[in-house]
Amino acid sequence: MDKLMSLFRKISLFLIIVLLSGCASHAVRPLPRAVRDYNIPTIAILDFENKANFPYRWNLGQGIRDRLVDELVNSRRYTVLNRADIQDVIRELEMQNSPKFRREGRLDKGRLKNVKYLIKGAVTDFSHVAGGGISGFVRNFGMGTSGQMAVVSVTLYVTDVETGEVVVSKSFSDSVWAGEVDFAATYKKVTFGANSFYKTPLGEATTNVIRKCIRSISETIVREKWYPSVVKVVGDTLIFSGGVDRAVEVGSVWTAHEQGEILVDPQTGNELGRLPGRNMGKVEVVQVEDYFSHARILEGDFSPGQILQRVPEEKPVKEVSEESPAI
Structure with a gap:
């Protein structure tokens, strides 16, 4: 009987651990790579x-x-x-x-x-x-x-x-x-x-x-590019849209820009595109939630509605050896 109770306790403990590990993980999966950089119509x-x-x-x-x-x-x-x-x-x-x-x-x-x-x-x-x-x-x-x-x-x-x-x-x-x-x-x-x-x-x-x-x-x-936007500014940090769903990474650096002017064809009234907006500053991601992220302000002035663009990571340059190749 004691062996049976001991086995029951071990099984119960195992199930609790499994449930807790499931709760700790994100409920949201990143969008497919081919999708995450575009607006979802x-x-x-x-x-x-x-x-x-x-x-x-x-x-x-x-x-x-x-x-x-x-x-x-x-x-x-x-x-x-x-x-x-x-x-x-x-x-x-x-x-x-x-x-x-x-x-x-x-x-x-x-x-x-x-x-x-x-x-x-x-x-x-x-x-x-x-x-x-x-x-x-x-x-x-x-x-x-x-x-x-x-x-x-x-x-x-x-x-x-x-x-x-x-x-x-x-x-x-x-x-x-x-x-x-x-x-x-x-x-x-x-x-x-x-x-x-x-x-x-x-x-x-x-x-x-x-x-x-x-x-x-x-x-x-499915052709309009997606950019995160500033949701809220709190002191020297801000919150912007896009998190686990958009595969935002802690440590990534982003620049903020004002919304550029929309260009409209005067003859047809069709939108032709948008001019680039003024660069307003730079932030670094410190925490990623399911649908939004927290970032530390590195420089600049921020307000809700500004769009963000990721700064490409600089690839390390391989040092070329000055030694002459063996003959």
């Missing part, structure tokens, strides 16, 4: 229209949309908002401010995020077609086999909400060799979006088309 995905003639009652538009949302969220390149159920959210906020509900836990109004880009589209093809691919290759050698290709096509639209400009309008298609599969036997009992679906030829083609859509979205809207 806020987007909303609207329903995709189904224009494909598919024999089963699959909601292709919603299915493609849901898969696109999943992939965009998992990429950590975007803040993805739900506009499909926004009226339900607004009604809930209005109910919370009714005198019939308690004040405790009431959410603040005016905190819903604004969308920078709206994304929508249409499923234009979702089928098996005869010929092509491997079957065509085989027929060229006189072999009378036939086959099918699974084809998925999607038209994608991305609109800049601020200007109303359609910045992406492209069609994407992909085909996967399906061979001599029985269409009804393959898809009749499969649910769109299930793991079993993505193992089918149409599922593989869907995955490839979604990846093409995401690549096009990223190339178009």
Whole structure:
């Protein structure tokens, strides 16, 4: 019995240590290296229209949309908002401010995020077609086999909400060799979006088309460089945005700059860019939190809103030996 109690205490102590070590670590992971230097755009995905003639009652538009949302969220390149159920959210906020509900836990109004880009589209093809691919290759050698290709096509639209400009309008298609599969036997009992679906030829083609859509979205809207900005100045220290999430490092040195003047085309009203701002000083990071960092002021005058740029580390210069090489 004593041995059993001793074993129980050891196991309990081990579990406590594991839990404490988990609590001590940061809950936030750094953004992927390809993402952390860019602004994260806020987007909303609207329903995709189904224009494909598919024999089963699959909601292709919603299915493609849901898969696109999943992939965009998992990429950590975007803040993805739900506009499909926004009226339900607004009604809930209005109910919370009714005198019939308690004040405790009431959410603040005016905190819903604004969308920078709206994304929508249409499923234009979702089928098996005869010929092509491997079957065509085989027929060229006189072999009378036939086959099918699974084809998925999607038209994608991305609109800049601020200007109303359609910045992406492209069609994407992909085909996967399906061979001599029985269409009804393959898809009749499969649910769109299930793991079993993505193992089918149409599922593989869907995955490839979604990846093409995401690549096009990223190339178009993930392009604005991100810079941390001064949040608060406290004596000889300051706090600026960006921490573990942006892979800010203790000991790194940053220069602060005023926001430069925005250049606007007088004929079109389009923003052309921004002039460099005046250098206001230099700081060194002393502590990094999840989403912000503390820095010691080395020199200069600081105020909230100034942007920071990291000073590149100087690489040590290798000393060249003056000794003559051996002959």
